[in-house]
Amino acid sequence: MKQPSPNANALRVASSMRLDDPKKRQKAQKQQSVDRQLAQKPVGLFSHLPQYEKHDNIQARLKKQENIHPIVLSLGLKYQNFTIAGGNARCMAMLEAFKRVISDYVTPSGTSLPRHLPSVISKQVDLLSNTRVLAASMKTAIRELKKEIAVISVDTSDENAKERLLLFIENFQTERIWGPGQVIADQALSNNKIQDGDVILTFGHSSTVLKLLLHAHEQKLQFKVFVADGRPKLEGKEMLKSLVAAGIKCGYTVCSAVPLLMKEVSKVIIGASAVLGNGAILSRVGTAVVCNAAKERQVPVIVVCESYKFLDETRLDSFTWNEIGNPDDLVDISNRGPSEYTLHTSTAPPQNQSAGRLAPWRNLDKLKLLNLHYDVTPAHFITALICEHGIVPSTCALSIARLTADRTGTDF
């Protein structure tokens, strides 16, 4: 009988989540294309995850500049500044950029496109992952694109190969991202999941939820929407703007007020960055709080998510994996309204109103700031998951993904 190797039972954790090991961290730093400075005040509990300072000029820190396409560089900056944010938008933009990368690509002599192009793509991906952690949506798209490159035969002319890849990307954009969003809206409405008189609560910004609500409004359904929002990004404002522009009755609140508001709400509809294997969802930080409040009041929680964001991974908490954002974002409270300051006029007015009292945090020994981007909402908070294949319990996301993969002949 074959003896199992001694490491067979060792815990297998991706090396990107083991950065508390100095060797692994050095190796990771050596491999990445950008020379980044480690965070000045890293948070110990999250030392296994990458924690770096934010660099405004990422181009100057590039190690091997010649490999990065300028459009990818500019895209990276947009990711970093949150000009482009959200799973679908980031993935769409990345694929758009890759279209340019592929059409500008010239195979060097002595190699062939299917052998060389993947390494070029990997370089671009590496740069993007240094601006912000890759979203589940992007990982799926990259995996599928590389798979498509791998099946191109070596004798295909570059022109044909490129044409095929561009077509593939276009199909991915319509069939996996844009189309399913439309189908989800149809599914939800044809099953009467939004009804006249509903008061819907949503959190932050989600393109899929927005599509659904706009579609419901077009069908002349009478409903109200509360947008709950969380600091520091306040992405719900964007959502609110789009909803108000369409003429939907809206309200706006912060996520700490949600439990109070919940008795007015008939449904919670949220988007997701990813649906995990155990039915939990990974979403913008604050979602779990909103869903918890809904569960407490027995308000149904509906998650809308395209199936390309279903992940074959299981996570039980938000600690094992997360994205750690720029701590300075927490310091900036410039989005506070002026009326809030007038309350404090009896004492001396704050020196720097936009930075607030946290401004000197880097010099305060015992103070560390933690800006997490995601949280995990457990499956038992979620009533239903609507994807393009129908309405299912979120624990069935994986079997749905597998079944459709079987049917279309792709592997999952």
Add this chain to the structure above:
Amino acid sequence: MVATAASAPDEKFGGITALERLRSIQKENPDVSLSVIVVMALVDIMKNSQTKSTSEFSEYATRAANAFKSLPEKTASMIAGADLFLDPLPKMMVNAGKGSEVFSDWLKNIFESFDKKFVAFREFREKAATNGLPFVKDNAVILVHSYSRAVMLLLRKAHGENKRFKVFVTETSPTSSGTRAVQELRKFQIPAELILDAAVGFIMDRVDMVIAGAEGVVQNGGIINQIGTYQIAVVAKAANKPFYVVTEQYKFVPLFPLSQSDLPIPLPKYFDSADGDKISPRNPNIDYTPPEYISLLFTNVGVLTPSGVSEELIKFFMG
């Protein structure tokens, strides 16, 4: 396409309406579940339909099935039956396109496959009850709601295996079907006692388990059943008593209710008009029991957890 497939509930198929046909078949087969009756009625309609092409067939079939789904008297089982009938049609249409067989042969194949299904369906309840048998322990005290053929069969089988157990049956107003269940149980020498629906909380203390039937099993593993089932499940959960469901696979419905008010039935309008002198209760005939209140479901495909039911349903309607 949509316009042709739409149908009114009083449209006549072969001279009689969908409901009339349903009632006549039900009279001939008193022991068969409603969802299977619906499939039988639909096959009957199609046999007398005299359609001349596959597309005509499928259009007529869809129209007839939708007639059942739009009946004012529709129940979850009727929707399950209509979907059960419609489900294999697209596959059959594809097959028809492939072979060069004559339309009449194709038609014969369809009816034969349905006949085979009806034979298989007959075994379903038997299998479901058998799968549930090991859960009925000696000296058990069981609470049963309403009259369900599947639950009755399970209890009879357990009794046949010489297990000693006692049964409390709720009266199940407004149908009083509990009385019928007690009569039948006593006929088989099973100690049975009738209790008020309002006494469920009182009785839960001395009960070991609750067993219920189902009119329909929905996509998240919850059930739609006679009104009163939900509150029993809630009480059972609060008292940490297992809540079991005996059900056949043909009752699985591709529905996903979010709450009690999200059911495919006309809901009573409260505070709309005064009752006048005669006061009578207003309630729907069914309610929805969410999956978190259900311990296990005994089905013909095995003993499933609610999430196991979801997997089965997805396999069935997507595979």
